[in-house]
Amino acid sequence: xSITQEEQDxxxxxxxxxxxxxxxxxxxxxxxxxxxxxxxxxxxxxxxSRLDDIEDEDLAAESEVRAKLxxxxxxxxATLFTxxxxxxxxxxxxxxxxxxxxxxEYAALEGAFKACTPEEGGADIEKAVLKEYIVxxxxxxxxxxxxxxxxEVLAPPPPKLxxxxxxxxxxxxxxxxxxxxxxxxxxxxxxxxxxxxxxxxALLDSCGDHVSSFKTxxxxxxxxxxxAVVQQCSEEGPDFLASAFQEALMESKDKVSAEVVKSWTxxxxxxxxxxxxxxxxxxxxxxxxxxxxxxxxxxxxxATGLAQNEMGVILExxxxxxxxxxxxxxxxGKNELLAHAVAIKLPVCTCSSWTDILKxxxxxxxxxxxxxIQFDEFLQERKKMVHVAQFRLLKDEVSLVxxxxxxxxxxxLDCNTKFPARTIKAKLDTSSLTGSKQASYESLFxxxxxxxxxxxxxxxxxxxxxxxxxxxxxxxEACVLRTAFIALDNERNEFLKGKVKSADLYALLVERGKxxxxxxxxxxxxxxxxxxxxxxxxxxxxxxxxxxxQTEEAKFQISKDEIKRVREQFTxxxxxxxxxxxxxxxLDKLKEEYALLGEDMGELWSQLRNHVTQDxxxxxxxxxxxxxxxxxxxxxQGNLTSAEILDMKSQYENxxxxxxxxxxxxxxxxxxxxxxxxxxxPQGEDAKRFLMKSKAGERDGEVVxxxxxxxxxxxxxxxxxxxxxxxxxxxxxxxxxxxxxxPNVIVPNC
Numbered sequence: 001x002s003i004t005q006e007e008q009d010x011x012x013x014x015x016x017x018x019x020x021x022x023x024x025x026x027x028x029x030x031x032x033x034x035x036x037x038x039x040x041x042x043x044x045x046x047x048x049s050r051l052d053d054i055e056d057e058d059l060a061a062e063s064e065v066r067a068k069l070x071x072x073x074x075x076x077x078a079t080l081f082t083x084x085x086x087x088x089x090x091x092x093x094x095x096x097x098x099x100x101x102x103x104x105e106y107a108a109l110e111g112a113f114k115a116c117t118p119e120e121g122g123a124d125i126e127k128a129v130l131k132e133y134i135v136x137x138x139x140x141x142x143x144x145x146x147x148x149x150x151x152e153v154l155a156p157p158p159p160k161l162x163x164x165x166x167x168x169x170x171x172x173x174x175x176x177x178x179x180x181x182x183x184x185x186x187x188x189x190x191x192x193x194x195x196x197x198x199x200x201x202a203l204l205d206s207c208g209d210h211v212s213s214f215k216t217x218x219x220x221x222x223x224x225x226x227x228a229v230v231q232q233c234s235e236e237g238p239d240f241l242a243s244a245f246q247e248a249l250m251e252s253k254d255k256v257s258a259e260v261v262k263s264w265t266x267x268x269x270x271x272x273x274x275x276x277x278x279x280x281x282x283x284x285x286x287x288x289x290x291x292x293x294x295x296x297x298x299x300x301x302x303a304t305g306l307a308q309n310e311m312g313v314i315l316e317x318x319x320x321x322x323x324x325x326x327x328x329x330x331x332x333g334k335n336e337l338l339a340h341a342v343a344i345k346l347p348v349c350t351c352s353s354w355t356d357i358l359k360x361x362x363x364x365x366x367x368x369x370x371x372x373i374q375f376d377e378f379l380q381e382r383k384k385m386v387h388v389a390q391f392r393l394l395k396d397e398v399s400l401v402x403x404x405x406x407x408x409x410x411x412x413l414d415c416n417t418k419f420p421a422r423t424i425k426a427k428l429d430t431s432s433l434t435g436s437k438q439a440s441y442e443s444l445f446x447x448x449x450x451x452x453x454x455x456x457x458x459x460x461x462x463x464x465x466x467x468x469x470x471x472x473x474x475x476x477e478a479c480v481l482r483t484a485f486i487a488l489d490n491e492r493n494e495f496l497k498g499k500v501k502s503a504d505l506y507a508l509l510v511e512r513g514k515x516x517x518x519x520x521x522x523x524x525x526x527x528x529x530x531x532x533x534x535x536x537x538x539x540x541x542x543x544x545x546x547x548x549x550q551t552e553e554a555k556f557q558i559s560k561d562e563i564k565r566v567r568e569q570f571t572x573x574x575x576x577x578x579x580x581x582x583x584x585x586x587l588d589k590l591k592e593e594y595a596l597l598g599e600d601m602g603e604l605w606s607q608l609r610n611h612v613t614q615d616x617x618x619x620x621x622x623x624x625x626x627x628x629x630x631x632x633x634x635x636x637q638g639n640l641t642s643a644e645i646l647d648m649k650s651q652y653e654n655x656x657x658x659x660x661x662x663x664x665x666x667x668x669x670x671x672x673x674x675x676x677x678x679x680x681x682p683q684g685e686d687a688k689r690f691l692m693k694s695k696a697g698e699r700d701g702e703v704v705x706x707x708x709x710x711x712x713x714x715x716x717x718x719x720x721x722x723x724x725x726x727x728x729x730x731x732x733x734x735x736x737x738x739x740x741x742x743p744n745v746i747v748p749n750c
Contacts, residue, residue, distance in 0.1 A: 002088060002094035007065050011090065015040060015051045015060070015083040040083070044076040047086070068093075100208035102324035105146065108138055109207060113200045124197040127154040143328045145411070149210035153203065157195065214327045215319070216292055217299035222260060225252045226295075230288035242271035243283040245291070267294045303414040304383050305390060305456065313345050314382075318375050326375045333370030334358040337378065357381045376412055383415075390486055391463035397433060398459065404428040405455040418452035421445050434577035440465045471548025472555075472563070477520060478544065484508045485540045499537035502528040523550055555662070556630045563626065565593060570622050572616040583612060607642055608632055627662050634665075639673050648672065697740030704740045713738070 042050075051069055059066050066180050072089065081089070089103075096106035115137075116130045120343045131154035139147050158646050164268070166582060198206075209223045218226070229248045233240040246268040268291075283350040297312035304311065318326035319341035325331065341354035357378065380402065386400050404427040406413050425445045430438045453461075460479065467478035488508065490498040506528045513521065531538050549560040560734070569589040573581040587608070594601050612628035634640045645665070652664050659667065694706040713734050722730040736742075 002098060003091040004094075007068075007090055008087060010059055010065055010069065011049075011083065011365070013054060013085050014047050014086070015042070041080040042082075044073040045079060047081060048073040048077070060571070080181065095204075099204045099259070100211050101204070103675065104324070105142070105207065105211075106204065108141065109203060110200065112138065113203060124199045126493060127196055127198050128156065129156055130198070130203070144310055145328045146216070147661050149214070150207060153206040153210065154198065173232065209728060211327075212292070215315070216296035218292075218295055219256075219260075222256055222295075225249070225255060226288070226292065230291075235289065239285045239287050241283055242268050242286045245286060246272055263295065263298050266298070267291060303416060304379060305415055306379075306382060306599075310346055310350055310382075313340060314375075314379070316340070324703075328547070329374060329376075331372035331374045334373050335370045338728075339371065353382065353385050356385075379412075380406075387459060391459045392482065393459065393463055397437065397462070400430070400432070401428065401455065401458055401462075405458075413455065415455040418454045420449065420458075421447075421451050421453055422449040424458065425449065434579075436469060436577055436579040437466075438461070439579070440469075467544055468548075471544050472498050472552040472567070473544060474547040477516065477551075480509065480513050480516070481544055481547070484512060497747060499539050502531040502536070502538050505538055506532075519554070537588060552626065556626045557633050558626065562629075565590065566626065566629075567622070569593065570625070580621050583609070583614050583618055583620040583625070586620070586625065605632065607635070610642060611645065630662060634669060640669055644672050644676070699740040709735075709740065 026516060040524045051066065051073065054066075069090070072093065076089075092106055096103045099106070112130060112133050113125065116125050116133050118125070123544065129177075131151055134150050134154070135147065143597060152690055168686060176563055191626065209220055209227070212218070212223045212227075213220050216223070226249070229245065229252075232248055233245050240594075246264070249262075249264055249268075271286055293312060293316065296315050297308045300311045300315065301305070301308040306314075317337055318359070320340075321332040321336050322330045324330070335358070338354060338358045341351040343351060346354075358373065384402065386397060387393070387402075388395050391398070402413070404424060405415075405419070408419050408423055408428050409417065421444070428440050428441065440462055443465075446460070463482060464475040464478040467473065467482065468475040471478070484505060485500055488504050506524065509524050509528075510521075513524070524547075528538065545562050549563055552558070552563050553560045566586075569586060570581055573585055573589065586606075591601060608628050611631040612620050613624045631640075631645045635642060635645070648668055649661070651668075652661055655664075657664060692705070692707055696704045696709045697705060713731055717727060717731050
């Protein structure tokens with residue numbers, strides 16, 4: 001039995017002996033005809049009163065035994081106990097806790113094992129027989145998760161591989177029977193026996209490993225390694241040096257992935273290096289429960305996107321309130337769970353988020369009972385909150401994607417698990433989303449239906465596309481900035497506050513933005529240096545907005561101020577987020593705004609209609625509108641005429657080119673201007689402007705225009721005053737000698 005002697009002594013005090021006529025002491029009453037004594041049955045509530053009556057001198061108030069029995073009797077207040085049944089109950093509690101399963105599961109497995117044990121007895125039974133019994137008799141008693149885990153423990157061994165036929169002898173003849181027999185005996189001696197039976201101890205231990213795997217998200221192999229190392233290090237007590245524990249763990253590092261080894265180090269390194277006193281010379285101590293709690297927080301954090309600290313508090317709360325069932329659909333009281341959201345454990349903003357989820361009518365004094373909530377239910381609501389902020393998307397869209405992936409995932413959704421795009425598309429109904437969002441998902445699935453994506457990857461793609469759509473920056477740059485802000489927020493334990501230190505952000509962008517060009521890096525440096533000099537934190541929304549304006553200014557050759565005005569009015573008119581607005585309405589809105597500011601849109605804006613692509617309903621996209629403004633800007637600079645641009649559009653539609661229209665325009669514009677200048681003979685004022693801008697050459701790195709060169713030559717002519725035709729000859733000779741395009745040969749002195 002696992003019940004301790006102290007526990008047996010205390011239980012005996014709860015069932016005091018009663019006197020009989022023959023003077024013997026019994027613990028029951030006369031059964032009448034037989035004269036036998038029946039055991040006294042007492043409710044858990046009455047036993048609780050008897051436990052409270054035991055003096056502190058006999059059982060300390062802080063005793064673990066008192067606390068254990070008190071918890072049991074509170075849970076079983078209406079249950080009738082005898083002396084023996086209470087002992088059995090405590091014994092099962094101890095045994096089930098030792099292997100890590102619930103009392104109900106322990107009793108069911110023990111009962112199933114006994115039911116399948118053959119009449120002649122034996123320490124082990126066939127796995128197949130036990131599995132058949134469990135699936136048949138217990139499937140309606142336990143969850144599918146539990147039955148599946150037990151079936152996995154009892155699964156048949158993998159099929160034995162057929163031996164490769166022995167080659168024939170060198171002379172083409174087969175080996176003799178004696179040689180074959182000898183070979184077979186040798187092979188048999190090296191093969192491990194196939195185990196098809198299991199003992200009760202092995203069954204309980206294996207099922208306990210699966211429960212630990214469910215709770216911590218560690219693989220079964222890692223669970224077994226950690227359990228063995230904990231047992232090894234706990235020989236002298238439950239607490240042991242972290243350095244010794246780490247050393248023992250690392251002996252099995254080849255049996256797990258590099259990522260798992262890294263996680264072990266992240267947990268144990270601070271403990272190994274910690275400790276300032278002489279007593280802590282070997283590092284700080286830890287224990288098995290603390291290490292497993294940290295590993296669980298790591299794994300659940302990676303699977304959900306919640307911070308490790310918060311995930312640790314959530315797991316601790318559910319394990320405390322409902323240790324046996326929370327991981328397989330069991331619930332806890334909302335108010336009980338909310339009591340764990342305290343500022344000493346979690347940031348204030350996180351505590352507020354818990355309150356938003358858990359505060360219901362159950363807080364009303366008229367409702368006597370606390371309303372329940374399941375682990376998966378609570379976790380899903382928290383994930384929605386965090387992912388909305390983390391990916392900068394609306395809650396409805398996040399809920400839609402989460403629901404689609406939850407339908408695909410057979411168990412609780414791991415946000416990093418990948419599924420084929422074809423499967424995701426079949427489950428994801430985007431009909432409730434706006435046109436621009438639907439188009440974004442179509443572009444994702446358009447990359448290939450055989451590609452695989454995780455829930456996080458889908459949201460990340462949408463987040464970066466949405467930021468690019470809202471600001472004008474590229475999706476690639478949006479990804480780098482967004483993930484950098486999230487990383488820095490998490491490190492400072494101020495999850496998604498939205499502001500980070502400029503120096504920290506710049507250092508991270510330098511590390512992560514190596515693939516970007518000098519333009520982006522210079523823009524980051526300029527913006528962040530300005531923020532650093534004013535000792536201000538960097539706001540994500542302001543930063544990406546500024547980068548978007550800078551990107552579009554370079555792309556469309558329009559001022560940031562004008563782009564900002566166009567975007568604001570476009571967003572105002574596009575209430576349904578269709579990605580298009582009526583062209584005339586947008587133009588009217590812009591005219592009104594410019595008029596209020598006392599500015600004029602200019603005469604060239606009147607030609608905008610000819611340069612903006614509109615659909616059959618007279619609507620235009622933001623990019624097409626800005627591209628039309630680019631064409632007008634080029635006209636305004638005097639480089640192209642409206643007719644030339646329209647002619648280039650016609651050529652673009654007929655050319656076999658991979659360039660987008662704006663890139664095609666900017667590439668061809670200089671060629672069109674050069675061609676026009678070669679064909680045109682300027683006259684009048686145009687001729688004067690042409691001559692004034694004509695370049696004669698360069699001298700000492702500076703441009704010399706033709707008028708400047710002639711003025712200088714005529715000035716020198718006036719100084720020398722040659723007469724008649726000699727003046728023409730002299731000026732011609734001076735121009736030859738001072739031609740800025742003629743090389744100047746310097747002969748060195750020898």
